[in-house]
Amino acid sequence: MTDTVLRVAGISKRFGGLQALSDVGITIERGQVYGLIGPNGAGKTTFFNVITGLYTPDSGTFELAGKPYVPTAVHEVAKAGIARTFQNIRLFAEMTALENVMVGRHIRTGSGLLGAIFRTPGFKNEEASIEKRSRELLEYVGISKYADYKARTLSYGDQRRLEIARALATDPQLIALDEPAAGMNATEKVLLRELIDQIRKDNRTILLIEHDVKLVMGLCDRVTVLDYGKQIAEGTPADVQKNEKVIEAYLGQNHEATGNTATATSGEEQ
Structure with a gap:
């Protein structure tokens, strides 16, 4: 079994005159918690929806556990081995x-x-x-x-x-969590972090979109930052926090590389 769970490259997506994604790619290794962050409108949700079969990309390649796959529909992606949650809870009430x-x-x-x-x-x-x-x-x-x-x-x-x-x-190879901490109080966030950490310890792999930067930086092994549909940084949380482009686009001019992360506000985005 390959150590690489998900590898996507050259992902682009346009909606009419809006270039929502431009040549985005990530590689997620088995057992990692991989974070995807960026300001509202950065393209995080679009990228997430492309990977999980809700949107069809204009270009790009996809590999899941070393094998090519085409994210054409949510149920087919789930069968292939990617399970997702949604920012707005979708349970059978x-x-x-x-x-x-x-x-x-x-x-x-x-x-x-x-x-x-x-x-x-x-x-x-x-x-x-x-x-x-x-x-x-x-x-x-x-x-x-x-x-x-x-x-x-x-x-x-x-x-x-x-x-x-x-x-x-669904016994997924990859669990994709879309804003799991959105709307949670402080206690619920602590419990969520403990659960995600336990899932990682059990050698499962997670892709995490989250606006709570403190949660991402404290939990993820690697992080990709998007801004206006482009990938402006990728690396460990420590490296990303020191990246000047990230500080300017997302973390804020007053952010210090000592780990003084801010919590971004939540909202809908393309």
Whole structure:
């Protein structure tokens, strides 16, 4: 198994007269937490959506675990091995927490429609296995006691954890987290950081878009910075914080390379 989970190069995307991405590329190694930051309108969400199949790029190459892949649709990308969460939580509100995770797990099942219709022994065994694994994942993210609660009744922070559990249920090679700390209070952010750190320790790989620069710099192994659709820096958090282009574009003129990071404001962007 290759140590490189994701390699993309030369990614460009235009929307009418707007060049949203220009020749962007990243390489993520197995077990890394890789951060993607930049001011609003920098192209982070566009890049994320290209990688995960929501947008079709104008140009670029993609490799997942050493094999070429084409991100043509979200479900195909999930089957290939990339699971994502969204900035705006997308759970099945009227389903239980357990059912939400089981939905994610079904992407790895094999019984098919006929098995489900006729309730074959193979289907029943597979469903029991899916439920068992889903309960384990709820325990893993710390919300197993809410397994039978409807998703809409969970707190905001626990809904974020449920999204991560559902992503993990697909057995992804890469977990792509889109603004997971958005809207969280300080306590919830601490718990989120602990969970992401645990996922990394378990040798899983994470791509993280986040406006909370302090969280990114304290958690990520490497960071790419975008500005106006262009890649202006890539490296360790320490290197990125000292980059003059990054300081000017994002961290602020008063930022000091001693680690005095600011927290950027959240917002929608292309």
